[in-house]
Amino acid sequence: MGACRWIAETTRREFLKGLAGAAVATALPVPIAPARPASAAQQDGVRVVLVRDRNVLDERGRPVAGVLARMLDDGVAALAGVRDPAEAWRGLLSPDDTVGVKSNAWSYLPTPPELEEALVRRVRGVGIPSGRVSVDDRGVLGDPVFRESTALINVRPMRTHHWAGVGSCIKNYIMFSPDPPSWHEDSCADLGGLWDLPIVRGKTRLNVLVMLAPLFHGKGPHHFNARYLWRYHGIVVGRDPVAVDATGLAILQEMRRRHFGAEEPFAVPPKHIATAERKFGLGVADPARIRVEKVGWVEGALI
C-alpha cells in the first residue's frame, strides 16, 4: 500500500446516520417471512472495504485502467488483511478452481472492461489457466465455465433500477435464473433466493460493487440520464454481498439527499437487500454490524 494511502474506519454514528436516512426515505416495508437463524458472521458483524481514488476517472469520466487495477488490489488486500494482493487472491482462490466472473453488460453503465481485465489477471495469477476462467453476464447459463464453476466473482456497477429500486450485487445474479422476470414481484424482494440456485450456492468468493460513477436516479425508458451520474471514484469490496449492497445503498441515498436537497424516496423501494438478510440469511444488512474500512481518497465519501 502506497504511502499516500491510509485506512480509516467509518464511525458507527456516521454509518448509522446514512442508513437510517435510507431506511426512512425508501420506507422499506418489513417483509413477512420466516427469519433464518443468524449465522456466525451475521451475529459477529462483517467488514467491507471502500476504496476511492480521485484519479480513477479521466476528464470525460472514463476509467483509467492502471488506477482501477490498483484500487482492486488495495481493496482485496485490505479485505484479507495482508499487504500483498497476490497473497490475498491466493486466499480467495486455488489453482484447481474454475472461475466465473459475473459481470454486468447494461450498455448505459456496464462493468468497466478495465476492471474485468484486472480481475482476470488476478485470477490467472493464482495459477488458473485461461480455459477455466470466463467473464459473462447474459450468457452465464450457456457458458461451460460457469456451468462447471467452483468459484464465482461478482462485479457490477451500482445504480437505481426501475423494478428493484437499485441494481446491486445481490441482483446481479438474476441471469443465473432461467426465468428472470419471475423474480420481479414485490419490487424484486426475493432476489436473495437467487443465491440458493445450485449453479450459485456457496461459490461466491468476492463481490465488487463498482461506484466509480453510480447512477443515483433515473427516468425514461432506460432509467438512465447522464445528469444523475455521480463521479464518486469508488469501489466497495467484500465477501458478504448484502453488506456490500447495504453500504452502496447508504452512499446512493446520501447522493440523492444532497442532489435533491431533501429525503428523496426511490421510485421503487430497494427492499431486496434487507430481505436477503431477514428471509434468506445471505448476509448482513444491518448497518450496526457492518464495518466499513476506507482506503484511499476520503473527501466526499458521503458515509
Add this chain to the structure above:
Amino acid sequence: MRKPVIAAACFLLLLAAPVSSVGVADPADLLPARVDGWAPGEADGRYDGGTLWDYIDGAAEVYRAFGVREVVARRYLSPHGADIVADLFDMGSPAAAYGAFHFDAREGEGAGIGRESELLGSSLAFWKDRYFVSVIPLEDSAAVREAVLAIGRSVALAIPGDGPPPRLAGILPPGGLVRGQVHYFRGSAILALLSPLGRGSALALHAGTEGILARYRAGGPTRPAVLLLVRYPEAREAARAAEALREAMGGVDGDGSGRAADGGWLAVRCEGELLLAATGAGSREEALALVRDAAQRNRETGGGRDGSLPLDR
C-alpha cells in the same frame, strides 16, 4: 360480390385506425441519418411488444401496457463526443404516446419540440402524434445537448401528424394542477406502478378501462393531493368501483367525503361511466372541490369527449 367485401374491409380498417394519428411506411425514416457529426454506428435495433424485453431492462412492461407497436433504436456515434441513443416508439395512438411520455414525472424544462417535451440535462423526451421519442446521450455536455436537440427537432419535423392528448386529460381542473405529474393509464399494470390506489382490486381495472392520475397542490403540508379519474365501458362498472373504493378507504360520509387513516381527506363520486376520486387532500372541502370541478368539466366537455390541454410547455 367482391366490391361489397372490399368496402366492408376498408370500413373495418378505418374503424381500427387510431383517431387523428398518422403512420409512416417505416418509422426508421423519421430518424435523421446524421446530425452535427454524429452518425449511426451500427444497424438500427427493431423491437415489438414481444421483444422489447430484449432491449429495455425493466421498464418494457410500461410500453407493452400501452400497446407499443414498434420501437426503432438508433445509436449515433461521434469521434468527438459521447454516444447518443435515439429511441422512436410507435405507440399506435396519440393517447398511448401521451401515456408513454407521462409515465415519468416531467418536471424538467420543455424544449418546444413535439406536443410536449422535457429536456433534463442533455436528455430529451417528447411525444407527437402516435410517437414517443427518447434521445439519451451517455455523457452530459453542451455540445452533446445541441446534437440531442437537433435529433429531436429533426424527428418532430418528420412526424407528419400532431395528435390530441387523451380526452380525459381535458377534464382535469387546471387550478393547482402539478403539470409534471399527470399520468395516463390503460388497464391495471400502469396504475399499480404509479400509486397504491392501483394495487388493490377495488377499482377492477381491465383492458377496457382508461384513467388519469394527477397530483394537485391542494394536499397537506408535506404532500400533494391526488385526483384519480377512471372511465369504464359501462356506468354500472364505475358505480361498483366507486362503492368498493369507498369501502377500501374505510367508508365515507353522506357527501362522499371522509378522512383516511393517514389523516388525508378523500372524496369519491361517480358520473356515468366516470369514477372520480380525490385522496390526500388537506381538507374535506379541498377533496370535494377536486371531484366536483372535474365532474363539472366532464359535463361541460360532453363527457370529456372533446377536451384537450394546451400543451405548449
